[in-house]
Structure formats: structure tokens, C-alpha cells
Amino acid sequence: MRVIIGEDEVLLREGLRHLLAQDGFEVAAAVGDAEALLEQVDLLTPDLVITDIRMPPTHTDEGLLAALRIRTAHPGIPVVVLSQYVQRRYATELLDQDGGGFGYLLKQRIADVTTFTADLRRVAAGGTALDPEVVSVLVTRASRASGAVGSLTPRQLEVLSLMAEGRSNARIAADLFLTEKAVVQHTSHIYTALGLPVDGDDHRRVLAVLRFLASVAEEYR
Amino acid sequence: MTTQGGTPASAADATAPAPAPAPAPAPSSAAPGTVPAPTPSPRAVPAPVTPRTGAPRPLPAALIMVAVFAFLLGGVELALGLGARSTFWVVALFTGVFWIWVAAGLLAWWRRPHNATGVLLVIGGIALFLAGLVNVGVEVLSVVSAVFATSPLAMTVHLLHAFPSGRLRGRLSIATVVLAWISCPVLQLAVVLTSVLAPDAAGVIATAQKGIGITAMVLTAIVLSRRLVAADPGHRRVLGPLFGYGIVAVLLLAFAPTIVHAFGWPREIGGITQLLVSAAIPVAFLLGVLLGGFRRTGDLEPLSAWLGVSGAGGPAVARALAATLGDDSLEVVYWSEEHEEFVDGAGAPVDPSRRGADRGWCEIRIDSRLVGAIVYDTRMTADPGPVRRAGDVLAIAIDRERLTAELRASNEALSQSRIRLVETSDRERSRIAQDLHDGIQVQLVLLALAAQTIANDPDARPATSEASARLRQGIDQAAADLRRLVHNVLPVALTERGLTPAAEDLVDRLAIPATLEADVDDAAISSTTAHTAYFIIAEALTNTVKHSKASRVRVAMRTQDGRLHLVIHDNGVGGASLDRGAGLRGLLDRVDALGGRLRLRSDPGHGTEVKVDLPCG
Numbered sequence: 001m002r003v004i005i006g007e008d009e010v011l012l013r014e015g016l017r018h019l020l021a022q023d024g025f026e027v028a029a030a031v032g033d034a035e036a037l038l039e040q041v042d043l044l045t046p047d048l049v050i051t052d053i054r055m056p057p058t059h060t061d062e063g064l065l066a067a068l069r070i071r072t073a074h075p076g077i078p079v080v081v082l083s084q085y086v087q088r089r090y091a092t093e094l095l096d097q098d099g100g101g102f103g104y105l106l107k108q109r110i111a112d113v114t115t116f117t118a119d120l121r122r123v124a125a126g127g128t129a130l131d132p133e134v135v136s137v138l139v140t141r142a143s144r145a146s147g148a149v150g151s152l153t154p155r156q157l158e159v160l161s162l163m164a165e166g167r168s169n170a171r172i173a174a175d176l177f178l179t180e181k182a183v184v185q186h187t188s189h190i191y192t193a194l195g196l197p198v199d200g201d202d203h204r205r206v207l208a209v210l211r212f213l214a215s216v217a218e219e220y221r
Numbered sequence: 222m223t224t225q226g227g228t229p230a231s232a233a234d235a236t237a238p239a240p241a242p243a244p245a246p247a248p249s250s251a252a253p254g255t256v257p258a259p260t261p262s263p264r265a266v267p268a269p270v271t272p273r274t275g276a277p278r279p280l281p282a283a284l285i286m287v288a289v290f291a292f293l294l295g296g297v298e299l300a301l302g303l304g305a306r307s308t309f310w311v312v313a314l315f316t317g318v319f320w321i322w323v324a325a326g327l328l329a330w331w332r333r334p335h336n337a338t339g340v341l342l343v344i345g346g347i348a349l350f351l352a353g354l355v356n357v358g359v360e361v362l363s364v365v366s367a368v369f370a371t372s373p374l375a376m377t378v379h380l381l382h383a384f385p386s387g388r389l390r391g392r393l394s395i396a397t398v399v400l401a402w403i404s405c406p407v408l409q410l411a412v413v414l415t416s417v418l419a420p421d422a423a424g425v426i427a428t429a430q431k432g433i434g435i436t437a438m439v440l441t442a443i444v445l446s447r448r449l450v451a452a453d454p455g456h457r458r459v460l461g462p463l464f465g466y467g468i469v470a471v472l473l474l475a476f477a478p479t480i481v482h483a484f485g486w487p488r489e490i491g492g493i494t495q496l497l498v499s500a501a502i503p504v505a506f507l508l509g510v511l512l513g514g515f516r517r518t519g520d521l522e523p524l525s526a527w528l529g530v531s532g533a534g535g536p537a538v539a540r541a542l543a544a545t546l547g548d549d550s551l552e553v554v555y556w557s558e559e560h561e562e563f564v565d566g567a568g569a570p571v572d573p574s575r576r577g578a579d580r581g582w583c584e585i586r587i588d589s590r591l592v593g594a595i596v597y598d599t600r601m602t603a604d605p606g607p608v609r610r611a612g613d614v615l616a617i618a619i620d621r622e623r624l625t626a627e628l629r630a631s632n633e634a635l636s637q638s639r640i641r642l643v644e645t646s647d648r649e650r651s652r653i654a655q656d657l658h659d660g661i662q663v664q665l666v667l668l669a670l671a672a673q674t675i676a677n678d679p680d681a682r683p684a685t686s687e688a689s690a691r692l693r694q695g696i697d698q699a700a701a702d703l704r705r706l707v708h709n710v711l712p713v714a715l716t717e718r719g720l721t722p723a724a725e726d727l728v729d730r731l732a733i734p735a736t737l738e739a740d741v742d743d744a745a746i747s748s749t750t751a752h753t754a755y756f757i758i759a760e761a762l763t764n765t766v767k768h769s770k771a772s773r774v775r776v777a778m779r780t781q782d783g784r785l786h787l788v789i790h791d792n793g794v795g796g797a798s799l800d801r802g803a804g805l806r807g808l809l810d811r812v813d814a815l816g817g818r819l820r821l822r823s824d825p826g827h828g829t830e831v832k833v834d835l836p837c838g
Contacts, residue, residue, distance in 0.1 A: 009663050015670055053717075054658075060717040084711045085509055085704060087726045108700045109473050111669030111693055113677060127589070137729045144734050 001124060005030040006037035006051035006063060007082075013122075016110065023117045029190060030129040041070050046077065050108070050123045053083040053090070064090055071097050078123045082176050084105045086131045086201045088138060092214050099182065099202045103129030119166070127203045128166040128210065135164040145220035149213070156193075157188040162208055168202070268347050284327050287343060294350060301357035308356045314493070315353025318500035323347030323505030333547060335835030336603075338380065339513035342503060343374035349499065367413045368406065373499055374434065374474055381467040384506070385460065388603030397440040404433040438475030442468045452538040466505035473498045488689040538618050542611055548601045555593040555619065563594060571596075581605060585619060592619050639717040639750070640813035645712075646751050654711040662703060712755065719743030720751040720778070724758050728776055732766050740779040750835050753811050754778070754787055757819070760804040761789040761831045769793025769829055780837055787833040797823035805831070 003025045007013040011031075017027045025048075030100040033056045041049060049070055053063040067079040078101035081094065086106055094102045103123040108129075110116050110129065119129035139161050143149040152160065155176075163170040169187070173180045191205075193197055194212055199205045248606050296314040305554055323346035327596050330339025352373055355366035378401040382394045408430035415423040444466040452460055462498030474495050481491035543551040554571045561755040563571040573582055573594065578656045581599040595612050602608060676689035705712075715723040721739045728735040743751070758776055765774045771793030778787045799806050799821050817835035 009659065011667055012663050015667050019670065041770070054713075059655075083713075084658055085708060085724070087714055088729050089714075089718070089722050089725060106667065106704075107666050108697055108704075110666055111697060113672050113673050130439060221738065 001121075002028040002046045002050060003048045003050060003120075004037065004046045006049070006055065006066065007032075008032045008052060008055045011027050011109070012068070019110070019113060023113070025117075028083050030057070034066040034075065037063075037066050038069065039064070040141075041074065041077065041110075044114075045074065049077060049079045050119060050120070051079065051081055053081055061090075064093070067102070068093065068097065071102065071163055075099060076101075077101060078126065080105065080120060080123050080129065082110070084215065087132045088214075088217065091130060091134045091138070091216065095127075095207075095210055095214050100207050101126045101196045104134060106160060110168065110215075112175060122166055122168075126205075128206055130165050130210065132161070132165055134159050138164065138210075138217050141217035141220050142213045146216040148195065149216065152190065152193060154188055157185055159183060160190055160209070160213075162215060163190070163206055164186065166206055193220045231633065241267075253802055268723045281331070284331055288323070288327055288528055291346065292322065294469060295320050296636045298357060301359060304358060308358070311356045311493075312353065313490075314496060315349065315356060319346050319353065321348040321500050322349055322503045325506050325616075329506070333387075336385075336507075338384060338535040339387075341376065341380050341383060341387065342506065345373060345380060346503075348372040348376050348583055364413070371405040371409050371430075371434070374438075375401040375500060377467075377474065377502055378437055378471065380502070380506075381463070381471070383447045386600050386603035390600075391444075391604070393440065394444055397437050397444060400401060400433055401437040404437055406428050407419050408530055429602065435475045438471040441471045445471075459837060463502075463505045464508055470498045470502055484591045484659065495736060496790070502510055502759050535826075538615060539623070542595065545604075546597060546602055548598050550598045550601075552596040553615070553619070554594060554596060555610070556591045577804060581608065582609045583612050585616045585622050587616045592616055615698065636814065636816070642671055642751050643811055643814050644755070647749060650752075651716065654707050654713075654716075657703065657707045657710070658713075662700065662707070664694055665703065669693045669700065672696060711752075715755055716748075716752060720746055720754055723751075723755050725760055726780065727755075727762060731774070733771060733774060735762065735774045735776065738777040738779075741785065742780055745780060746785060746837050748838055750785060750815060753815060753817075754810065754833070754835060757787060757805070757808050757812070757831065757833055758789060761829075763802065764797065765789070765791040765793060765829065768797065769795075771828065785833075786830070787835075787838050791830075794825065795823045795827050795829055796825040797821060797829045 001024075003020055005013055005016050005020075005027060010140065013032070015032050017030050022025055028044045028046050031040055034051075037049070037055075039052055039175070040046075049067070051063045051067055053061055055063050055066075063083075064081055067081050070077055070079055075098065080103035081090070082105055083090070084107055091104050094104055097181060101123055103119055103153070105116075109119075123129050139149070141158060144191050145159065149157075149160075157213060158176060159172060162175060167175070169180050169183045172178070173183045176183070178186075190199070190209075194209070196205075196208050196212060199208065222589070239540075286400060286673075288519040298316050298319075300317075302309045309709045311810060323343055326339050326342025326344075326346055328339070329336065329342055333339065348369055351366055351369035352371070353366070354362040356368065379389075379398050382398050383389055389398055408426060411426050412430060414425055415426055444559070445468050449457060449460060449464045449703055463699075477494045477498070478488070478491040481488065483495070490774065539551065539553040543549055555564050556562075557564045558600050559571070563573060565571050576582060576596055579599050581595075581597045581602065582607055583595045583597065585594060593616075595615070597608055672693040676686045676693060712723050712726065714726050722741065723738055723742050746754075762774060762776070765771050769791050771791035774789065774790050774791040776787075777783065780786070801811065805819070805821065809819050812833060812835065815835055817833060820832045821829070822832070823829040
């Protein structure tokens with residue numbers, strides 16, 4: 001799997017490159033600013049892009065803007081955005097675009113290598129990876145705004161949160177010490193409660209849940 | 222000053238330095254309505270553009286006395302004239318002309334107390350009166366009258382030369398007037414005396430007198446014509462009627478007897494013509510008055526009172542002074558100690574040596590310190606006395622203005638410095654956040670990554686793997702704490718996207734339900750204002766969560782007319798105060814420095830509302 005890294009901190013960039021190489025990724029390019037990132041993506045058409053949000057020259061949100069541009073210009077190229085701090089608005093902006101294949105994670109998540117590389121592979125396969133901090137904000141707001149979300153049990157909310165993070169049923173079962181069957185029961189109840197159509201595709205199902213949560217959270221006034 | 226209620230003698234003495242600026246009590250202060258009240262009338266208090274000037278006021282008592290006296294004199298003359306029936310109409314004519322002169326003189330006197338023209342006109346009237354006494358048929362009076370017979374001519378010349386300032390200007394002018402006075406009362410006296418003692422010499426003297434008189438008249442016509450030609454349009458409008466008529470008048474006065482003699486008409490016709498021409502002189506003068514040359518000049522007392530009560534700005538001070546001295550062309554210039562030069566109200570340098578002819582220069586000093594100068598029209602105001610006294614009054618106002626300007630400048634410097642302090646503190650926060658972000662946070666990621674690599678190493682002993690995994694989790698926890706710390710120092714969202722996303726993030730993470738309504742153009746808000754607004758929202762929300770027991774809190778922000786308005790309102794127990802806790806109190810200084818306002822309303826049981834408005838820029 002060919003990956004391009006956009007990260008201005010040299011140490012972290014090299015750390016990432018090493019980590020990914022160790023795990024079987026092929027790092028096609030590693031650059032230090034958003035402009036070079038866009039050039040390399042156009043040039044190399046990688047299978048995955050990993051980018052920091054803050055990069056030169058303004059050190060604000062050019063990494064996110066680059067990610068949005070890549071997803072518009074190359075809808076087939078998945079992008080994972082890394083940040084020192086995560087917030088709902090940026091997640092919503094990524095969600096507002098068509099299709100899955102995106103991730104938005106705290107940089108600190110890199111350290112949990114197994115989970116991180118699993119997230120990368122899922123995103124590369126068209127899935128999503130949303131940081132637990134953002135999911136927590138989304139779910140809390142949505143439960144205040146929507147009666148449907150508010151009526152879920154704490155256990156169902158836990159399942160909902162893990163789903164929103166992009167976890168598979170097997171992973172949710174493992175994390176919550178449940179059987180996969182129990183997880184499936186919870187998820188089908190959640191779909192019914194939220195009035196979402198049942199979809200055979202896991203990734204599309206997760207995306208539908210995320211969009212629902214984000215729109216409800218946005219409406220909370 | 223003193224002229225207003227004074228006697229004619231004291232009025233003529235108006236040029237003498239008075240103990241200014243303290244207004245001397247007028248002798249006739251008991252007369253109702255003659256002395257302005259120490260404070261201006263209510264009409265004048267609410268920041269008038271000019272102090273009371275042209276407002277109709279009763280004639281000062283002294284002028285009324287002069288008027289009554291002149292009326293009685295005229296009455297006496299008429300009464301005596303009744304005895305000489307054959308010439309009564311001549312007596313009546315003289316009396317009428319006398320009254321016209323005195324009336325015009327009093328009007329001028331009243332309109333402009335510091336100008337000698339009014340006095341000269343009254344004296345001219347009296348001279349006419351004396352000249353006319355010859356007709357009443359009383360022997361003693363006839364002799365006196367003979368001496369003064371031609372004085373009205375000299376007075377007319379004098380008046381024409383002195384108009385409008387009341388003072389003679391130019392050597393030719395002075396010489397002409399001296400000639401006129403020599404010709405009329407002096408040589409007239411000689412003629413009267415010699416006609417009794419040495420009739421032969423009388424003829425010679427009379428011829429000389431006539432020659433000198435005619436010379437003076439012709440010179441006067443020349444001087445007036447030249448002045449009229451040299452005058453600017455504004456002055457020509459004022460001077461025109463009187464000078465135009467004056468030129469005709471002096472020529473008629475000089476040549477009327479000659480013309481009458483040449484045509485062989487009765488001598489009386491020459492005299493009557495002279496009298497009628499002379500009677501019209503004050504009328505022409507009156508026209509000059511009504512056309513604006515003699516606008517009523519204000520007294521210094523209302524000026525000083527007005528300067529004391531109203532916030533008189535620079536141009537207003539100059540206008541007030543112009544109105545007081547009756548000179549629209551008057552300017553006030555200020556001494557700039559910094560540049561060591563005079564500057565006008567707009568700050569442009571003024572060179573005193575290039576102020577032009579006819580421009581008077583009166584410097585204003587406070588305790589020998591130069592503060593400014595008054596530039597005035599010497600044709601309008603010949604006597605520097607009133608200007609100097611007005612300058613003394615004005616000095617206080619100018620000095621106050623200077624102090625106000627200094628205070629304003631230092632105030633401005635102070636608020637600039639406060640804003641700089643706020644900006645410096647923001648930059649420091651920004652730098653600290655950036656350093657933590659780029660330095661320690663990255664290192665913690667790498668350390669955790671290293672720990673996790675050991676934990677994942679298949680060669681590592683299980684105990685080592687477990688310990689390394691725990692170490693990684695510990696580092697992650699430390700990183701999370703650091704993230705919160707950095708966020709509290711300066712939230713990333715604020716620098717990345719501005720106030721609205723940052724406030725949104727605050728509201729998102731609040732432990733109690735919170736909503737945000739934002740109608741704000743983030744790009745239009747300066748970073749200092751955005752930071753301040755953010756810290757206020759953060760502090761208010763923290764207080765709400767900690768103290769208010771509220772179940773909901775609402776944040777609203779909008780920009781309008783260059784101001785950012787914030788409202789943070791909870792439904793808690795209320796009773797909050799700015800005096801308790803340093804949080805909002807500390808931010809109050811920030812708000813103040815930026816020129817904003819922060820209000821806290823927190824009645825017990827009615828929740829707490831923090832309202833802030835800040836300038837966007």
C-alpha cells in the first residue's frame with residue numbers, strides 16, 4: 001500500500017515513515033508542507049494520504065484544506081488527518097464530503113501502533129476513523145438535541161460511540177466484553193431508534209450513523 | 222469694559238490699559254439691564270457658537286444721558302431761535318442736523334464702545350450746534366459761534382479719515398486732518414479776533430484759511446479714493462457708501478460757496494447746501510454701520526463667562542473672539558513649543574512677519590510664557606488695548622485647551638500602551654502554546670511510540686512488554702493533560718479559524734447543555750478582540766459550571782457597526798459578582814483597555830448574564 005506523509009516536524013515525519021514501513025506500508029513520499037503534499041498526490045496517486053493539520057507557511061489549518069482538496073480532486077484517495085487537538089467542526093467538514101475513506105485522529109493515537117495501523121487500513125479500504133474525543137462531543141450533543149439518541153441506554157450509547165469511531169463489530173465486542181451477537185442486537189436497535197435504513201455495507205452504515213450524529217449535533221441550539 | 226456705562230470722558234479714555242482681565246464694575250451698574258450678569262443668560266449656556274453679541278440691549282445709561290442732553294440743547298436752541306423769527310428755519314435746520322449727528326454718533330458709540338468714531342460724531346454734532354448758535358440772535362453766543370463756524374468741516378474731514386477704526390492712519394491722512402483743524406478752529410479764531418482788532422489782516426488770514434481748507438478737502442477726496450481703490454471687496458462694501466458720499470461731500474463743502482458766488486446766487490444757498498451735505502454725512506455713516514462694518518462688538522465679560530462654562534474648542538474660541546471684537550477676519554494662532562513656531566488651528570505653521578499690511582499682531586502670554594497670538598484687522602480695531610485684554614481672557618481658554626490637548630495625548634498614549642500590553646500578553650500566550658505544541662507534544666508522541674515499539678517487540682519478555690504498554694498509556698495520559706493545558710493557554714481553533722469555531726468548541730465540551738448563536742464575521746475581528754472575547758466566554762462558562770447550578774447556558778455573539786456584542790446567559794442561581802474571583806475582574810481591565818464594556822447582571826434566582834461589547838478592530 002503506497003502512502004504519502006505530510007508532516008512538518010522532521011522527527012515525527014521520520015517516526016511515522018519508520019512505523020509505517022515496519023508495518024508493511026510503502027511510503028512513496030514524505031513532505032513538510034501542504035503545497036508539496038498536493039503536488040506529490042497529483043504526481044503519485046497514492047493509496048492513502050496521512051497529513052498533519054498545522055503546516056507551514058501559516059501553521060493554521062492548511063493540512064485540513066489540503067485533505068479536503070485531495071478528496072474533491074481524487075475521490076478515490078483516502079485521507080487521514082492528524083492533529084494535536086480535535087474538534088467537531090473539522091470532523092463535520094470532512095463528513096460533508098461524499099463517501100467514506102477519511103480519518104481524523106489525534107496525533108497521540110500514533111503511539112498505539114496496532115490500533116493506528118488498523119485505522120489506516122480501514123480508511124484505505126473506504127472506511128472511517130474518527131477520534132474518540134470528537135465522537136464523544138458528537139454523541140453528547142446529539143443526545144441533548146435528539147430524543148431518539150437521548151432515549152438510548154448507556155450501553156447502547158457506548159456501542160454507538162465505538163461505531164462512530166469506525167470500529168468493526170468484532171472490535172466493539174472485544175472492547176465492551178460482549179458477544180458479537182449482542183453487538184449486532186445493539187446496533188440493529190440503534191438503527192431502528194435513529195430511523196436509519198439498514199445497509200449491508202459496513203462502511204456506508206457507519207457513515208450514515210456519523211452523518212446523523214453530526215447533523216443532529218449541528219442543529220442543537 | 223468701562224466704556225459701556227461710563228461717561229464720555231472715560232469712554233474716550235478707553236485706550237488706557239485697564240486692570241484686565243477682571244471686568245471693572247461699571248459706575249452705572251445700578252442702572253437696570255446695563256451690565257451683563259456674571260453668568261451668561263440661559264440662552265447662551267448650552268454651548269453657543271458665539272457669545273451674546275448683536276442681541277438688542279438697552280442703550281447704556283451714559284449714552285442715554287448724552288442723548289437727553291443733546292435733545293435738551295436742541296430744544297434750548299429752538300426756543301432761543303423763536304426770538305429771531307426771520308431766521309428760525311435756519312435754526313431749526315441746524316438743530317435737526319445737530320440731532321442727526323448726535324444720533325448717528327450715539328449709535329456708533331453703542332455698537333462699538335472701543336471705537337472713537339462714535340465720540341467724534343457726537344463732538345462733530347456739538348460743533349455743528351455751536352456753529353448754528355449764530356442764528357439765534359444772541360450777541361455773546363454769536364461770537365462763540367463764529368469761532369466754531371467752520372469746525373464741522375474739520376470734524377467731517379477728521380471723521381472720514383478715521384473711519385472705520387476711529388483712528389488716523391498714514392502720514393498724508395494725519396497731515397490732511399491737521400491742515401483741516403488749522404484751517405477751521407485755529408485760523409477761524411484768528412479771523413474772528415483780527416476782524417475786530419485789525420480788519421486789514423483779517424482778509425489775508427481768511428484767504429489763507431480758505432486755501433488751506435480747500436487743500437484739506439481736496440486731499441481728503443484723494444485719500445478716500447485711494448483707500449476705496451485699495452480696499453478688498455469686503456471692506457469696499459463697508460467703506461463704499463461713506464467714502465463715496467464723503468468724496469462728493471468734501472468737494473461740495475469746499476466749493477459750494479465758490480460755485481454759489483460764481484452763479485451769483487444768494488450766499489445763504491451756499492451755507493444751506495453745506496449744511497445739508499453735512500447732515501447727510503452721518504446718514505452715509507449709518508449706512509456703513511448697517512452694512513456690517515460696525516457690528517455690535519461684545520463685551521469681554523460674556524466672553525470670559527462663556528469660555529468658563531462651555532467646552533470651547535479651538536475654532537469656537539476664535540469665533541467668539543471675532544464676535545467680541547467685531548472683526549470677522551480675526552484669527553487665533555497658537556505657539557507650538559515643540560516646533561518653536563506659531564501654528565494655526567489646523568496645525569499649519571504661521572509666519573508672523575508675513576501677516577500682511579493692516580494685520581495687527583497681539584501675543585498672548587501666561588506668566589510670561591508665550592501661548593499664542595491674535596491676528597486682527599487694524600482698520601477695524603485700531604486700539605490694541607481691547608485686543609490685549611481679550612487676549613488675557615483668551616489666554617486662560619487657550620491654556621486650558623493646551624492642557625486638554627496634552628491630557629488627551631497622554632490619555633491616548635496610555636490607552637495605546639495598555640493595548641500594547643494586552644497584545645504582548647497575547648503574543649506571549651501564543652508563543653508558549655506554539656513552543657509546547659512543537660516541542661513537548663511531539664516528543665511525547667515519539668516517546669509513547671518508542672514505548673509501544675518495545676511492548677510490541679516479539680523478542681521482549683512478557684513483563685517488559687506489559688510495563689512498556691503501561692508506560693505508553695502513562696505517556697498518553699500526560700500528553701492529554703498537556704493538550705488541555707495548551708488549549709487553556711491558547712486554543713488552537715482561535716488561531717486557526719477565529720472566534721466562532723473556538724467558541725463552538727468551548728460550548729461543545731461544556732459539562733452542561735450549552736448553545737451558541739453566532740452571527741459574526743471572524744475575518745473582521747482583530748486577534749486581540751477575538752482573544753479577549755474568547756477568554757470572557759471561557760471564564761463565564763467556567764463560572765456557570767462551577768457556581769451557578771444552571772441546567773442550561775446560552776452564548777450569543779454578533780457583530781454590528783464595528784462592535785462585537787457578546788451575551789452569556791445561564792439559568793442558574795445568580796448572585797455572581799465581579800468583585801468576587803479574579804477571573805472576570807481581570808478580564809475587565811482587558812475590556813477596558815480595548816475600549817469595550819463588560820456588564821454583569823446576576824440577581825439571585827434569575828440566573829447570570831454577562832454582556833460585553835468590544836470594538837472589532
